[in-house]
Amino acid sequence: MPLLVTGTIGIDTVHTPSAKAEKVSGGSCAYFAAASAFHHQPVRIVGAVGGDWPDNHATLLESIDGLCLEGLERRSESKTFAWGGRYFDNMNQRETLFTELGVLEEAPPEVPDSYSDSRIIFLANSHPSVQLDLLHKFPNRQLAVADTMDLWINIARDELLALFKEIDGLIINDSEAEQLTEIKNPISAAREIINMGPSFVIVKKGEHGAVLVHKDGVAVVPAFPLELEGVIDPTGAGDSFAGGFMGFLASSGKLDFKTMQESMAWGTVTASFTLGSFGLDGLCSTSRAELDSRMNEFKLITKI
């Protein structure tokens, strides 16, 4: 099942309590794609960068096996999306230091004709109207999953609710699920969101794992238990989780609850490598054997 992702390709500057990394390769689309390509190929990218996109970022993305970059527009007169943030002491909370929208303020990227047979679509966080427009380009899709953020819940709620009517799944942070529903319990909040349209919801809880609420059941997965030295930079972990989840799902060829539950575990383990380095380095320096080995470890750690 061909897999397509649309979202940001960004230039990130990240401050953590112990280190700082400037102009590292990031963006929701990039993290998702790098994570999903472990499990399924090709992963088709729809996104845009500006003339300032660093050569080493391009080289890094091009080096990932199985990514299709035909839908990556390079706009020489534009600026790449850039984000800067600072993590607080416990690495669970962060503040945004700056956001330079760049290409995100322009027309959305075009979808190449060759992508028209994509069956599994992931709409990384973006304005819900942009997400919906893109979705309509794939009338033969089998599965559409979206992410969103607090900003759109605040300023584009109607558009978001329209999007919910057409997607199959939503992947959302616990704080955003609460903001959207005013329900403080992630499972009950997810059920409320299902009433708005999607047939399943995954609530991400950061270092506490994730929960899947689906008409056929509930699945809970803890995060992979990283020690202090394994948590260098949480940026992109949520998108990497989504990438691992969707990539495994696409590779399985099945879209039922049980396969989604297994995909959640793969998403979790894949995302754990993102935390170990700044930017895409964690995912890009991980081998398939290391991924499989950590999954085996995860199974032992979570065995009941």
Add this chain to the structure above:
Amino acid sequence: MPLLVTGTIGIDTVHTPSAKAEKVSGGSCAYFAAASAFHHQPVRIVGAVGGDWPDNHATLLESIDGLCLEGLERRSESKTFAWGGRYFDNMNQRETLFTELGVLEEAPPEVPDSYSDSRIIFLANSHPSVQLDLLHKFPNRQLAVADTMDLWINIARDELLALFKEIDGLIINDSEAEQLTEIKNPISAAREIINMGPSFVIVKKGEHGAVLVHKDGVAVVPAFPLELEGVIDPTGAGDSFAGGFMGFLASSGKLDFKTMQESMAWGTVTASFTLGSFGLDGLCSTSRAELDSRMNEFKLITKI
């Protein structure tokens, strides 16, 4: 393996955002005992209550199969330990409204001679010197596990460190583990505590589950995913978890890492019933069949 618990038998008053319960049956020893008796019998109690201990509390505790109350001292001239607390909106945080120490300000309860062959000892939260004194009454113990709290970390650190040299395991909240070690990562904090003496540490994370760090491995268990209507009162959930954990461990006759991992799941599932009602009612109204059924559900929910 005979199991013994010492801690408080209390009269609790609990305010939640939607309800209030006055003078309900509580205390760390009571919750632990009610939870552990599902798995192992007899459970021997060492504790004290005052002349004001309500008859219905006595009836409730006496109604639990498998509890040995020989070590429960009734001091007619004294007051029972009483605690009042208020939970905030998300039920994860609370404030103490009042604490009446009562019998806790007097001499610790005596240990009956008939308890001397107890092999598995749980020291619920109390002053670490009191915990240590009690521990010394059981030179032939096979396993001693303690809980503690922020107060003792602050005002009795030396006594706590002395206790750590003699116990096998510590069960502690995530915030307390951080307070004790100044390490914000629960696994790394647990490793640091192991350096202080215990051979294993369980860090409780409330609605996010628990993690076991042991020389033979790490085990992670999420909380049982309760919906909004299933979370009535979190009071005693941590003690119920400890009770389910230790009770299953005692019943198994084994003390290795793998059995502890399985015991963590039983602790989690047992504790989930405490959340469903005020006081001991959740545990006392649960049948063995309901417990087993929820464990089967938990296995499906957490399957990887």
